[in-house]
Amino acid sequence: MxxxxxxxxxxxxxxxxxxxxxxxxxxxxxxxxxxxxxxxxxxxxxxxxxxxxxxxxxxxxxxxxxxxxxxxxxxxxxxxxxxxxxxxxxxxxxxxxxxxxxxxxxxxxxxxxxxxxxxxxxxxxxxxxHHAEWGVKVYAPPAATAAPDDAGRRAGRPVVPTDRGRPAAGAGLAYLERKRGAQRLRERSQEDALRTAETVDEQVGRLATASRRLRPHPQPSTDRRVQILNATYLVADRRSEELALLTRTLRERTGAQIELSGPWVPYSFVGEV
Known part of the structure; x- marks a missing residue:
């Protein structure tokens, strides 16, 4: 202001x-x-x-x-x-x-x-x-986390019921393995999401005249999606249909949720007086 x-x-x-x-x-x-x-x-x-x-x-x-x-x-x-x-x-x-x-x-x-x-x-x-501003937001699904029993079954280990007062043999080691597996799964999901964000930004950036990466918006507590890209692009009017087609193609290719908004007045690309 x-x-x-x-x-x-x-x-x-x-x-x-x-x-x-x-x-x-x-x-x-x-x-x-x-x-x-x-x-x-x-x-x-x-x-x-x-x-x-x-x-x-x-x-x-x-x-x-x-x-x-x-x-x-x-x-x-x-x-x-x-x-x-x-x-x-x-x-x-x-x-x-x-x-x-x-x-x-x-x-x-x-x-x-x-x-x-x-x-x-x-x-x-x-x-x-002859340009307009377009917004692109990309969301990845929440990282998959396995329940302890499910993780054990997927690892090929039977889940053995235990007494209330005595853990089953090897229960501590199995618990640690499940924790490490869940951590690796989260890390892989995060790496995949970052690669997806870079792919979308690179592809849309090639089509645009200029672009800006913005800070991801925090999501409401009821929205479990994770925003991995919040960017805005200056796109020539003659390429607007090409932009729409590209975002549809990227949705199919990456499996990510991609929201395209616009066209807007190019506030982000004129600087401030």
Whole structure:
């Protein structure tokens, strides 16, 4: 979350959603943005156009945002409103999204600050033109763990009932062998999962223009799947069907659960202002 130049709480400020080149004015017409008090509009820069909205500066002070961070519903409302504007504009032309709550004291301040980033905008817009971001998550089933009796049967050893007070002969050694076998099984499962993750990332990466490996998301306690890859890829629009086919092929080849999501605005490949 970024904030700029909101030192006059009673004044208006300029909220910036994205920077693009030659946008269609109708792409943001009628969008509510982060406030219903002013329309989303275009702001001309030297070589680009910013998508902006006039907001009240007091709504974007550090104190105001600290309070908003503790209100999940209000924070989600702002995040959704910001994303809706960026998505609408990006659907019409390549657009570099700015972080939520990028706010300047006035249009002139926004123009001055954004002009300093013109080289980065130029490079980013060229890279993402006719591209979209796609997410790929790969899950492996939980490592198989054998019950002690099952492990003994698979090893060819009979399971001998014991008295309550006296273990069967060799029971301690058999227990240790089963523990070691279970550990080896877990290690092999983990190695297989890592190889699968690398295979998927390598294959999808060859098709993509750029990629980023992300930290795996923790799974809910009710979900026994293990996430072994969480990555995002910048893929040319003309290769989207090829991407879908590749993920289906990798599912069949590896046996892993592969989730493909997108297309999204390429937030991960434009950097931050």
């Amino acid at each position: 970024r904030q700029h130049d909101t030192e006059v709480p009673d004044a208006n400020a300029t909220y910036v959603f994205a920077v693009c080149r030659d946008p269609d004015p109708s792409s943001c017409a009628g969008l509510p943005g982060v406030t219903h008090e002013a329309p989303v509009r275009l702001l001309a820069l030297d070589s680009f156009t910013a998508i902006v909205q006039t907001v009240r500066a007091r709504d974007f002070t550090d104190e105001a945002w600290q309070g908003r961070l503790s209100d999940q519903r209000e924070l989600e409302r702002y995040a959704r409103a910001h994303h809706d504007v960026v998505s609408a504009v990006a659907a019409a032309c390549p657009a570099v999204p700015l972080p939520m709550a990028t706010v300047y004291h006035a249009d002139e301040r926004a123009q001055e600050a954004l002009a300093k980033e013109s080289d980065r905008f130029r490079v980013a817009l060229k890279r993402i033109a």
